[in-house]
Amino acid sequence: MYSDIEQQYFLENLYANQRKSAKAFPQKEEKGRLNEIRKTINSDSLWYAIYFPQFKNLNETQKKNYLSQLAVLVKKISSNITIQKQAIVCEVRSALRYFSGIDNIHKIIKIPIESKLKELQLPQYFSYAACPTVTGSLLLARSGKKTLVYRKKNLRSALGKLPISVLELSRENFRKLNNMGVHSLKDLWILPLSGLQKRFGSDLITTINKALCLKPEPILNFTEPPNFSICHVLPYEIEKISQLMPVAEKMLKESCQFLRNHDLCITSFQVLLSHLRKTDTTINIGMRLPNRSMKHFSKLLRAHLENLRFSSPVIAVKLNINEFEKFHGYSEALSLGSDSRRGEDNSDLIELMEQFAARLGKDSVLKVRTTPSYCPELAIKQVRYDQIGNLKIEQELISSTPRPFMLLQNPRELTVKDGKLYNQENITIISGPERIETQWWNTSDVLRDYYVAFERNGSRLWIYRERKEKKKWYLHGYFS
Amino acid sequence: MRENTENHNSPPREALNSLNTAEVDNFSSNMCNSSIERLLLSNDNLWRASEIEKIKHNSTGYKNLDNILPNRGWPTRGLIEVVNQYDGVGELQLLIPLMLSVIKQGKWILWVCPPHTVYAPALQQAGIDTNQILIVDKTISCKDALWSIEKALRNKSCGLVLTWQTWLSTKVLRRLQLAAETGGTLGFIFKRRDNKCSPSNIRLRIKHTTSGFHDFDEASIALIKAHGGTQAKCTSIKLYQHHLQSP
Numbered sequence: 189m190y191s192d193i194e195q196q197y198f199l200e201n202l203y204a205n206q207r208k209s210a211k212a213f214p215q216k217e218e219k220g221r222l223n224e225i226r227k228t229i230n231s232d233s234l235w236y237a238i239y240f241p242q243f244k245n246l247n248e249t250q251k252k253n254y255l256s257q258l259a260v261l262v263k264k265i266s267s268n269i270t271i272q273k274q275a276i277v278c279e280v281r282s283a284l285r286y287f288s289g290i291d292n293i294h295k296i297i298k299i300p301i302e303s304k305l306k307e308l309q310l311p312q313y314f315s316y317a318a319c320p321t322v323t324g325s326l327l328l329a330r331s332g333k334k335t336l337v338y339r340k341k342n343l344r345s346a347l348g349k350l351p352i353s354v355l356e357l358s359r360e361n362f363r364k365l366n367n368m369g370v371h372s373l374k375d376l377w378i379l380p381l382s383g384l385q386k387r388f389g390s391d392l393i394t395t396i397n398k399a400l401c402l403k404p405e406p407i408l409n410f411t412e413p414p415n416f417s418i419c420h421v422l423p424y425e426i427e428k429i430s431q432l433m434p435v436a437e438k439m440l441k442e443s444c445q446f447l448r449n450h451d452l453c454i455t456s457f458q459v460l461l462s463h464l465r466k467t468d469t470t471i472n473i474g475m476r477l478p479n480r481s482m483k484h485f486s487k488l489l490r491a492h493l494e495n496l497r498f499s500s501p502v503i504a505v506k507l508n509i510n511e512f513e514k515f516h517g518y519s520e521a522l523s524l525g526s527d528s529r530r531g532e533d534n535s536d537l538i539e540l541m542e543q544f545a546a547r548l549g550k551d552s553v554l555k556v557r558t559t560p561s562y563c564p565e566l567a568i569k570q571v572r573y574d575q576i577g578n579l580k581i582e583q584e585l586i587s588s589t590p591r592p593f594m595l596l597q598n599p600r601e602l603t604v605k606d607g608k609l610y611n612q613e614n615i616t617i618i619s620g621p622e623r624i625e626t627q628w629w630n631t632s633d634v635l636r637d638y639y640v641a642f643e644r645n646g647s648r649l650w651i652y653r654e655r656k657e658k659k660k661w662y663l664h665g666y667f668s
Numbered sequence: 669m670r671e672n673t674e675n676h677n678s679p680p681r682e683a684l685n686s687l688n689t690a691e692v693d694n695f696s697s698n699m700c701n702s703s704i705e706r707l708l709l710s711n712d713n714l715w716r717a718s719e720i721e722k723i724k725h726n727s728t729g730y731k732n733l734d735n736i737l738p739n740r741g742w743p744t745r746g747l748i749e750v751v752n753q754y755d756g757v758g759e760l761q762l763l764i765p766l767m768l769s770v771i772k773q774g775k776w777i778l779w780v781c782p783p784h785t786v787y788a789p790a791l792q793q794a795g796i797d798t799n800q801i802l803i804v805d806k807t808i809s810c811k812d813a814l815w816s817i818e819k820a821l822r823n824k825s826c827g828l829v830l831t832w833q834t835w836l837s838t839k840v841l842r843r844l845q846l847a848a849e850t851g852g853t854l855g856f857i858f859k860r861r862d863n864k865c866s867p868s869n870i871r872l873r874i875k876h877t878t879s880g881f882h883d884f885d886e887a888s889i890a891l892i893k894a895h896g897g898t899q900a901k902c903t904s905i906k907l908y909q910h911h912l913q914s915p
Contacts, residue, residue, distance in 0.1 A: 537776055537825040544804065544819070548812055552805040556788040556798050568788045573802060591793055593760045594784035612754075646876025646887075647756035665787065666756030 234281035239329035269410040323398040348374030425501035453480040460506035491546035592665030599662035613644040729765025738896035746869035761907040775827025821847040
């Protein structure tokens with residue numbers, strides 16, 4: 189701890205040094221800056237940086253994921269954690285007394301970090317350092333020297349020994365500095381700041397100023413990703429869904445309350461039903477749009493449960509939520525015209541489709557699409573309801589000749605008796621032929637003559653005759 | 669349990685029986701009328717035939733069909749049974765104008781268990797937007813099919829539910845009809861055979877009349893039963909005017 193006077197002395201000394209080198213500093217401006225800096229320096233903290241050189245070759249998302257997993261471990265010793273490039277930096281001054289010294293702090297986190305790295309299948313080493321600034325500790329940790337700087341006045345000398353490679357400059361800038369004869373940070377101290385800024389940009393100066401505690405360091409605090417998991421052990425064994433639903437609904441209610449409190453919503457959740465001496469039944473429930481409505485969740489769960497056969501009674505119910513999304517509320521439009529209600533209608537329908545998918549299976553709820561093909565059975569595609577968005581109909585694709593509403597999946601062969609066609613009854617052709625020849629590049633080439641016909645019982649049919657091999661007749665569709 | 673009380677001056681027997689004997693003794697037309705009024709209001713299952721006009725109706729798009737339907741059109745909600753003994757007798761052609769108006773309202777059409785593949789090019793020829801069409805595959809069980817029909821009928825953004833079923837009990841039909849009425853949705857059931865005690869709003873039979881070249885596009889429609897209608901009627905309409913031209 190040092191007093192204000194000490195601090196002032198330190199700052200003035202610091203600036204006196206700078207003035208020696210950079211004489212072009214106007215006096216007035218300097219005083220203003222000095223006051224400004226003093227304000228920020230009042231905060232008295234010690235930042236402990238843990239640097240992972242092995243993360244260098246990982247991609248950004250992987251790096252972020254690993255660092256946030258490691259940052260959770262550091263939560264034990266500090267509440268102020270920030271994730272930097274390849275490193276985790278946390279504030280430990282407030283914890284020094286509690287853990288009686290920085291060595292103990294290091295011991296506490298060393299083992300969990302190493303075991304976590306082992307779990308992630310990465311080399312188990314990391315370098316660390318501590319000093320009063322975030323950037324400073326990061327630079328020290330990068331150098332690999334396990335340095336501890338307690339006081340701000342020692343920062344300059346401690347950092348000065350570091351090679352300029354710790355600044356992680358671009359290759360070009362690094363080469364330039366080397367050519368100038370600057371090999372360590374202390375060589376930078378004696379250079380005029382304005383000149384440096386002109387040559388290497390403001391980033392370098394900002395880094396140095398932050399490291400030396402001359403500039404405030406805004407940091408983004410690390411917050412643990414939300415995690416929701418509850419387990420309810422049943423007082424008695426349950427076999428019926430009707431008995432299970434109240435318990436599940438209670439848990440869902442809790443989860444919705446959690447989502448509301450954290451301003452989140454989800455697109456999927458998992459329910460585990462534990463059985464005695466048998467493997468758990470897992471129910472994964474997904475939604476098309478993020479949601480946090482208890483009513484919707486319970487509807488979906490009920491639809492899933494109704495389809496389920498329990499192998500043995502349920503003894504416990506677990507609810508897990510792993511992925512969260514930010515909740516985006518929307519305001520409903522004033523229902524002035526009929527158009528303003530369209531959006532509202534759609535959300536209602538999506539809910540219905542999800543219920544269908546939950547009970548009937550995703551592959552049973554379909555949408556139909558046309559594809560540009562001359563072959564009748566290839567001109568249609570049935571796709572899962574959630575796979576594609578809206579498509580515009582191209583007018584050119586619409587055939588000018590009539591097409592039936594219902595197409596038989598497998599064309600039915602027609603019988604020919606006394607030169608007349610029969611399905612169930614006598615068939616009369618009324619128009620045609622429409623010749624379709626396509627797919628010759630495939631093994632199943634299509635050579636057909638299509639006719640519109642009707643059966644005596646009143647059915648309007650779409651029939652065709654093969655133009656290859658046996659020239660058989662087939663029924664392909666109904667003009668329902 | 670719906671009672672047709674068309675003639676207000678002569679009260680139905682059931683209503684009279686349930687009246688208090690003391691009231692019957694002091695019979696005066698005024699008092700009787702007011703107690704019947706009260707009885708009618710207190711019981712939700714009783715309604716008057718004159719009330720049916722309050723439900724909105726949409727034109728079917730076929731003039732002859734409009735003429736035989738009570739209130740000249742399809743009701744906006746409820747259950748309609750179409751009996752077609754054979755496939756391809758124009759049962760879907762009949763609904764093209766209705767489907768177009770439903771799509772125009774921004775609502776969806778759900779097809780539950782169609783017997784064959786729904787052929788999208790034909791829908792496009794008729795001008796129906798396939799983006800607002802959803803199909804539930806026929807591979808599902810009958811129980812699941814009924815569940816999905818009921819859910820869809822209760823849903824307000826489904827404008828029309830088309831389904832193909834072989835036989836449904838009166839109880840199931842009544843349940844579906846109630847679902848359609850609460851959801852404000854119109855449901856069509858295509859069946860092979862007629863069920864005489866069905867509670868549906870409208871039951872009609874469609875078949876092809878003759879086997880000549882000239883009347884290929886003609887279909888006959890027989891109205892078996894309709895709420896608010898008094899007698900069975902029959903008419904013939906010209907189908908395929910929307911896309912299929914006869915030679």
